[in-house]
Amino acid sequence: MxxxxxxxxxxxxxxxxxxxxxxxxxxxxxxxxxxxxxxxxxxxxxxxxxxxVYEPFDARFQQDLKAGALLKGRLRVNPRRREEAYVTVEGVEVDVILKGRKNQNRTVDGDEVAIRILPLEDWDSAERLEDAVEDSDESEEEGVQEDDSGLESLTELVEKKLVVGDGGGGDQARAWTLDEINNQIREHKRRPAGKVVGIVNPTDQRKxxxxxxxxxxxxxxxxxxxxxxxxxxxxxxxxxxxxxxxxxxxxxxxxxxxxxxxxxxxxxxxxxxxxxxxxxxxxxxxxxxxxxxxSKENQISAVLLQQGIEQTHLGEFSKEVISCLPSTPWEIGDKEISLRRDLRSWRIFSIDPETARDLDDALSIEMVDEKTARVGVHIADVTHFVRPATSLDKEASKRATSVYMVDGVLPMLPRLLCEELCSLNPGTDRLAFSIVWEISLETCDVLSEWIGKTVIRSCTKLNYGQAQEIIEGKALSSAPKVHQHTVKEISGDVKLLDKIAKRLRAQRFERGALTLNIPRVSIVLGEDMTPIGAKQYVQRDSNYLVEEFMLLANRRVALFISEKVPSAALLRRHPPPHRRKIEGLVKMTDKMNLSIDVSSSGAIHESLERIRSEVDASTFYAVVLLATKPMQTAMYFCTGAPAYQEQSSKWRHYALAFDHYTHFTSPIRRYADVVVHRLLVDILAREGEGKKKTKGSKKGKVFESTGKGGQGPWGAKFTEELIDQCDHCNKQKLAAKAVQDSSIKIYLALWLQKESYETEAVILDLNGPKWMGVFVPEFGMEFVLYWREERRFKARWDSTSKKMNVCALESTKENEPLLRLENFQTVRVSLVSAFDKRSCANEITAKLVI
The missing domain is CATH 2.40.50.700 (OB fold (Dihydrolipoamide Acetyltransferase, E2P))
Structure with a gap:
């Protein structure tokens, strides 16, 4: 080759x-x-x-993009109908469809492309707009869907003319504005069609x-x-x-x-x-x-390679990376302690999954007076060890995230750091970045705030089960090992934190937040690491306790850095859902005789809570799944990027209903958090110098954000590099999520090869005679039932009523069917698995239980 x-x-x-x-x-x-x-x-x-077979790319497409005559976005192919591809463009209310290989013009899924809108007669019909089917995945963050489409801001083009036609040649092209395009979509229910005229950035997936x-x-x-x-x-x-x-x-x-x-x-x-x-x-x-x-191992390897994770997380860390690590045994020096706030006497503890080894966050609380509590969120100080521009930093930047699978983790950092020196293990002195608030117990308002580097000593590690037992007032099934303090004192702290967390959570939803949590499956492994079962992973109050304080810390840090460095902050945004897709949700729930208000994130949440009280649990989670479909991707971005600079309305996080949000609380497993920590260090240093009435930077000062000296770290070059880093972190986060999901499916399929599993399911996709899509709430997953594989009964599709009549094998058309199936009906299914050569995987399918 x-x-x-x-x-x-x-x-x-x-x-x-x-x-x-x-x-x-x-x-x-x-x-x-x-x-x-x-x-x-x-x-x-x-x-x-x-x-x-194809047309050459337009020689002027780069110039036309800059002039606003073309649209730009990341292409994603519909895996169910590969002849259809879609491009999401901000400013256009629905995705632009690329029909057929000629209009896709030698592109593959993930390419960033320049597209020209085709004439109106080539647009999709109203029926196709409603019926277009695309596969999507659920998000692991804030209960929203992660979609792999890339967005390019085109708000600035609203007043500009877009050439709509086939462009080039001598054809007469009609000029449209984005408003006119959207009006056509609304009035005629037409989906704009386009064709690729150039590839802006080919996806790495080609490799x-x-x-x-x-x-x-x-x-x-x-x-x-x-x-x-x-x-x-x-x-x-x-x-x-x-x-x-x-x-x-x-x-x-x-x-x-x-x-x-x-x-x-x-x-x-x-x-x-x-x-x-x-x-x-x-x-x-x-x-x-x-x-x-x-082979299971080869299936996992294939997933890692396909997603590009094998390439970024390949093998052991190099000698150059390992040489950046401190020698062991390691301990914090007196000089380092003198530069930090010493919190080792505070009652600090962590709450994590039972098997967690990379403990990057801990909590503390104490009463200031009868109306005020001092709450601390303490995060591992990874940047003390990962110095900018070193081999270790470059490796962490390339990996961008830890990748979690059923049988292990591919870490972002060497295990000496993520499991030992950085991990906030109990009974040991550790370096931390802390944010401490005085919070009103009555209103949960933040009365004062301090952010800075600290040295802490966690007194214990609780798992979520132990914390839940404390919250519920139950006796501990297993006693945690506690240093310096007592279980009774820690139990009091957990109960007080839970009380505040519940108020914070209630206030978030009152202000318009939305959560779309669907049950998740957890694989049970035997001693030989083979799957022996599966169970539902349930989030409880102990999970929400930690979540609320991490959300508060991330939001407060986001507000702080965006105010101090508005042109170079790393934030995380979540755009509103696709307009047409969210309208489709309304139509789907109407068919279920349920009503849902989609006017805002808060309205969706209130509707879902009402629906929860009206239907059974299976149907409720089916509705939540449908609500995830229109959601867009949450993504990292640089506030100084042209698309977001001085456009703070685009910074908002739709699901959380926050104007400012970032990631600060998991630097052991996310590189974006490392970048945010470095921004904080430089901002706090500048603030400290300002208080000392010094001008400019100290001679020879090296900035954490860049690893270089100079008058200031946040110039145009830094912004460009930060934009690229955000793009890479977004890509790696999606890839890591895909690997995690695939790992679960592989292990679940291996277990189901040994024995079938009967459970409840909700019919969500019954639209023809060949197959039926069902949602299994117990596992939070969708599966397919193929009628051709059924040997126990006949299946007759009624195209008029859109129902499937399930009949006995010996029955005639005049006989009454055993079952009449329709969308949103709850049924019993048996999940089975067998290797499918076409998909090159152990395929899980559903069988109807009668």
């Missing part, structure tokens, strides 16, 4: 490639290329001039696509006549054709060693090498043959 051709055609702008080759603008480099293809009907080979061999000819003897088609494991990606590296003896030798003839039942990692105008499918090179598809 020729590494130099990694991007291939369909990545570079056409005019740029031609200029680099010294050719005229707009010329197709493959114009005179000959391709060998079989003559139809004869099976013989003939040499023919290649026929263009790692996991496939299986779909079809192969003359594979035994590699030659120009060899033809291999690969089918990606994920349906979001197109089929790929092997590019036989006949011009490189070294690559041919490497490819032969991979023994593709023996790899028909194995995962194969490929990368896109080029996508010529004449080829319906992209060409690829084989990177690696991974192993048998039925």
């Amino acid at each position: 020729a590494r130099g051709e990694e991007g291939g055609e369909g990545v570079e702008p056409e005019d740029k490639k031609n200029r680099r080759r010294g050719k005229g603008k707009g010329k197709d480099k493959d114009k005179d290329k000959k391709v060998v293809e079989k003559t139809k009907g004869k099976g013989k080979s003939s040499t023919k001039r290649p026929r263009r 790692h696509i996991v496939c299986r061999i779909h079809k192969a000819e003359k594979l035994e003897d590699l030659s120009p006549a060899t033809s291999v088609t690969f089918r990606p494991v994920e349906d979001r990606f197109p089929f790929l054709r092997l590019q036989v590296p006949t011009d490189s003896k070294k690559e041919m030798k490497r490819l032969k060693k991979l023994e593709l003839t023996k790899a028909r039942d194995k995962f194969i990692l490929v990368m896109v090498t080029k996508w010529p105008l004449y080829s319906e499918a992209p060409f690829c090179g084989v990177v690696e043959v991974l192993g048998e598809m039925t």
Whole structure:
């Protein structure tokens, strides 16, 4: 495989490639290329001039983007209908659809693309607007959906004209404003259609696509006549054709060693090498043959590679990274203690999952007077060890997040830091970044606030179960080991923190917050780390206690840094839901004879709480699942980015109903928090210097934010780098979530291979005669029931009533059906699992229990 051709055609702008080759603008480099293809009907080979399948990219698309004549966004492919792709553009009320491969024009899922809106007659109809189906995943944060679409702000273009038409050529193009586009959407219920005219940034996914061999000819003897088609494991990606590296003896030798003839039942990692105008499918090179598809280890490896996590978290930490770590045994020096606020006498403790080893947050509380409490949130001071611009920092920045799987974790930091020196383990002195408030017990208002570096000594580690027992007034089933203080004192602190947390939570919802929590499944492992069961993971008051104080800390820090450095703060925003999709939610709940107000996040929350009291638990969680579908992605952003600078209305977090929000509380496992800690250090240092009436920076001062000296750290270059870091953190967070979800599904499927599991399900997708989609509230997951696989009864689809009649095998059309099924009906299903070669996975399906 020729590494130099990694991007291939369909990545570079056409005019740029031609200029680099010294050719005229707009010329197709493959114009005179000959391709060998079989003559139809004869099976013989003939040499023919290649026929263009795609149009060249617009040579001026970069200029047109800047001028506002094109839209930009990240393309995502509908895995259920790969001929459909969507681009979310801020300022357009619905996603723009790209119909067919020609309009998608050699792009793959995740590419950032420039699109031109097509004429109105090419837009989608009202029916297609309502019926368009896209797969989506639930979010792990704040109960909202994580969507992998990228957004480009176009608010500044509202008053500008957008060229709507096929552009280029001599065609007459009609000019529209975004307002006019949205009016067409509203009045005629039409979804705008577009086509790709250029790729702004190709996705890294092009470099790692996991496939299986779909079809192969003359594979035994590699030659120009060899033809291999690969089918990606994920349906979001197109089929790929092997590019036989006949011009490189070294690559041919490497490819032969991979023994593709023996790899028909194995995962194969490929990368896109080029996508010529004449080829319906992209060409690829084989990177690696991974192993048998039925192996759990290979399935996990395939997921890690597909999501790019294997590449960023590859193997052990390098010697250069390890050399940045302090020598052990390590202890805090007296000089370091003198520079910090000493809180070692405070009664500080952590509440975490029972198996947690990276303890990055702890709490404390004490009464100031009968109406006021002093509450502290204490976060591991990771930045003391991870110095800017070091090999350790670069590695943490690249990884950006820890990745949690059923059987382990791929850490962002070496274990010496995340499990020992940074972890707030009880009974040991630890460096921390603390935020301390005096809070009114009556109103929960913050009366005073202090933020700074501290040294603490946690007195104990409680797990969520122990904290819950304390809250409920039960005797502890297992006694925690306590240093310096007593269990009775800690129990009093937990109860007081719980009292304040409940008030804070109530106030959040009164101010418009929304939570969309769905039950999650937890895999039970045996001693040999194989799955022996599954159970529902339930969040209780002890979880919400910790959550509320972490939310308060993140919100207060976000407000602080955005006020002090409005052009260079790292915040986290959550855009409002897709307008049309949220209207679809209303129609869905209407069909369930339920009403939901979607006018605001608070209105949705109030509606859901009312619905909770009107229906059974299974139906309620089905409605919550439907409510996650329209939600957009929460994302990190730099306040100095052009899309957000001086536009603080875009900074808001929709689900939390916060004007300012960031991540500060988990620096051991999230690099975004490390960046925020460094901003805080520099801001606090500047504030301290200001109080001392000093001007400018001290000579030789090195800023935490950059690792460099100078008059100030937050210039244009810092902003550019922070924008890139935010984008990378967003990408890695989504990838880590995908790995976590896939890991759970793999282990759940392995368990269900051994024994089926019967449970309750709600029908959510019954729209035809072939299959039915169900939601299993116990696990918070959706599964499919295929009617063709049923051998115990007949299934007859009634297209008029949109119901499925389930009948006995010997029944006739005149017989009364055993069951009449319709959407939103609750049924019993049995979950089973078997290996499916098409999806290259142990597929979980549902069977109807009658």
